Amino acid sequence: MARPDKAAAVAELTEQFRNSNAAVLTEYRGLTVAQLKTLRRSLGENAQYAVVKNTLTKIAANEAGITTLDDLFNGPTAVAFVTGDPVESAKGLRDFAKDNPNLVIKGGVLEGKALSADEIKKLADLESREVLLSKLAGAFKGKQSQAASVFQALPSKLVRTVDALRAKQAEQGGAE
Numbered sequence: 001m002a003r004p005d006k007a008a009a010v011a012e013l014t015e016q017f018r019n020s021n022a023a024v025l026t027e028y029r030g031l032t033v034a035q036l037k038t039l040r041r042s043l044g045e046n047a048q049y050a051v052v053k054n055t056l057t058k059i060a061a062n063e064a065g066i067t068t069l070d071d072l073f074n075g076p077t078a079v080a081f082v083t084g085d086p087v088e089s090a091k092g093l094r095d096f097a098k099d100n101p102n103l104v105i106k107g108g109v110l111e112g113k114a115l116s117a118d119e120i121k122k123l124a125d126l127e128s129r130e131v132l133l134s135k136l137a138g139a140f141k142g143k144q145s146q147a148a149s150v151f152q153a154l155p156s157k158l159v160r161t162v163d164a165l166r167a168k169q170a171e172q173g174g175a176e
Contacts, residue, residue, distance in 0.1 A: 006056060009056050009060075012060075013057055013060030014060040014061075014063045014064045016060075017060060017061055019081075020083055021086060021110070022086035022110045023079055024105060024108035024115075025073075025078075025079055026078050026093065026104060027076055027078075027103070027104040028076055028077075028102070029075065029076045029104075031102050035102075036051075039093075039100075043082075043089045043092040044084065044092060045084070046084020046085065046089070047084065047092070048083075049078060050079055051076075051077075052079050054073040057077065065112070069108075069109060077106070080093060080108075086123060087123060087126045090120050090123040091124045093105055105117045105121070
């Protein structure tokens, strides 16, 4: 790897692996340039899809500390480097692969953890980060409303109890 152009390519790929929170390896054999362009658009703004050389990419992944992908670098390979929401990109890949069976998801890595092709498909089935956060916020709001009701019920119950005691004392005091 003495050639400067190869060294630069490895350095660029290493940087992409380090800056990405996810990377998905695919086989693109049989896809046209137009289909690849459509695929790039379907991945969203926070993902970059690049056709790569296996040997150089394997070296770059190892330099970035990712050794779990070594077995996947065979055949024509392209990598989707995801810097944003990995669910959005996984959905884009899954949906594109449904319409274009020539795209084969080999596997990937998410925040340092290796993912199989099936795990990437499961990731695609998740709801987006925004939806999950809004559901979490709704759950918190519901719990706060329940807590407020409980806290409001305590003083009113105390007042009713005190009133009942006064009424009972008044009855007992008037009967004597």
